[in-house]
Amino acid sequence: MLLSDAMNAGGYFYLVPLVVIFPVIGLLINVFLGGKLGEKLIGAIACLASGLSFVVAVLLGISLIGHPEAVTISFANWNWISIGNLQLDWAFRVDTLSVTMMLVVGGVGTLIHIYAVGYMHDDVRHNGDPGRFRRFFVYFNLFIAAMMILVSANNYMMLFIGWEGVGLCSYLLISFWYEKGKDGIGNALAGKKAFIANRIGDFGFLIAAFLMFKAFQPLTANGVFSFDFDTVANLASKVPPSTILAITLFMLLGVTGKSAQLPLFVWLPDAMAGPTPVSALIHAATMVTAGVYLVARSHAMYSLVPVAQNWVAMIGAVTALFAATIALAQFDIKKVLAYSTISQLGFMVAAVGMGAYVAGMFHLVMHAFFKALLFLSAGSVIQGVERGEHEVEHDPNLRKRMKHEGHFDPQDMRNMGGLRHRMKTTFWVYLIGALALAGIVPLAGFWSKDEILAEASTLNPFVFVLLIIAAFFTAFYMGRQIFMVFFGQARSEPAAQAKESPAIMTLPLIILALLSIVGGFLNFPTFHTFTTWLEHTIQSVAEGVSGGEAAAGGFNFMVAALSTVLALGAISLAWYLYMRRTQEMQKLPLNQRPDDPLRSIIGPIFSVLENKYWVDEVYNFLLIRPYQWLSKFLAEKVDWAFWHDFFHDTILVRGFNGLTHLLSGPIDLGLIDGIGNFLGDGFKELAAQMRKLQSGFVRNYALSVFIGVVFIVGYLIIRLG
């Protein structure tokens, strides 16, 4: 009743600042009072903050049902920065696009918060620092706050604040275990890499913002430009297309940074160094989708420059295929999912690049569900194996059976196997997630990925080919992962002793699995609920980009059939290789047995994929080394040797010392003292001479008197005579 009143009346739009404020309050409470609260309370506060944020998003969504046009709410009428022609305010925008993102961030975020309470309880003990629990949830809430700022912003600058905020939180959370990792610094380096790659993207965003100011400010009604979306959308057609092209291409650089596309995707696989809930929330469901959101938001500009759109689509498609091939050959369970994320982001970026905004956003939402599910389940698997490892460590019988070949990596799939018997719930939800990702009907991924493929088939055939091949590989590597992890025999003792995760972790998994199953019906063909929902924000959706049923997210039977056939084929191939072939290979002696059946088939190509095409090494050689050389040169030669040693020490210091010595020595002591001494000595001499007058001889005095009298009398006589 209250809700329907809200729909009819003004709605709950005024509540929108709370989506940001609730997480901020949560993190402040944990920062200042968290020391005295126990783990349960810290976790509860964090989950509550995130949950309340989600509730507000739901209320906003409900309000939008009755009033689908965009509403902008200024934050306390606060005119934040107003300098000349520039004005920046904290203004929130409630429209169907932003509320979609808010619901995803809030909903999936809250589920991951709940999972993280259970996960981090084990993780901080596994890594030996229980006190760090609080810090995790402070950062987590900070992330939700920053992401909410990003998606609820009404202007590009507020969006950028959120954009940088999530970059910061990503850095903080990736290097959460900052003293661990390879050589005791690996995690910190991974965080640094993420931040720097994101920064390069931010640079692109800023250049685009500066260009926007230069181009749009003269066109505004009162000469003041505030970067808000409506102004940009309305005035975009009046700006010369070359400027729009420049703006969109620089913005694309920002997108490649944040959403891990070529060429700035290199940070995402390294980001797996962070705890698994971080990978799930930030690097699967939310932060990385910010780039896709940005392109969708800027559709007014992108639709004016087909060249830029083509670039976006191509980068997305090529990244999708590129990352999918790398994922085929990875052995770390999280790395496979990381490359899979890059690949799926490529799908989304390609979709919004082609103009299929609905398809892209739909896939964004679906992907959030099943990728978060997959990451969280992977975390569950990893912790299960770690529990098994703990069992083995404390049981001498089992310890004897374990092969001690160096450090045991609980994340390596080659150490897993047969876990479907030991971790049943995790197995089922993982299977659902994997099938959803592979695109098996009727799970969520089928509908969203199929929509993208359908759009591509009519809009951009080249992109379609790339994406369909990527879809094939996607299904293959997910099948590979399922068979390696859950089927067959346990390949190591800890895997044989693995234990299922507690309910606080498996419950969010189950919820996400249910969402992955039913999510597809959000935009079921002929109902197109989501399309209509987004229509209110992205006008081009309504009339369709290429016209007809196919454009507005229609259902293309041929494409659907093709993708399903390919997916099933890929999974069967994976079954053949990783079940049958592996069994045959077990019969070979240990030294001849390859660790992956694919290696024996495609040999050297497998090595290339396993080494991720040596992208990091190439970047290191081409970019990092020269940069480090340059900075060393500047620091050692220019700054230290030249400025410090030569200029400062030699010229300035020595010169100054010389000058002071000159001034103090010859001039002060010599000249000025000389003058003083000269005067003094002179007077002494004069006095010495004058002293001779005081001879003491009375007769001399008498003579002086006499001479004086003679002179005076003589003068008087001469003058007066």
Place this chain on the structure above:
Amino acid sequence: MLPVYYYLGLAIILFTLGALGVLIRRNAIVIFMSIELMLNAANLAFVAYARYWQSMNGQIFVFFIMTVAAAEVAIGLALIVTIFKTKASIDVDQISTLKG
């Protein structure tokens, strides 16, 4: 009466002798005598011109000079006696301890 410049000449000669005596002689009493001589030379000049101008002023002034001379000699001789008591000599060249 003789022309006045005869008396003036005599006074001048006497004065000069007295001045030379003050400057040259070392004996304190002789210096006093020379001073008396100078004073008397001045007296002579005064009296001569008093007669010449037929005025009493000059002669009155001689009385002043004689009085002053007498007082000064009294004091001076007392000083010399005191000095003799300390230095056993009245040679003015020896009274030179007040030198710079």
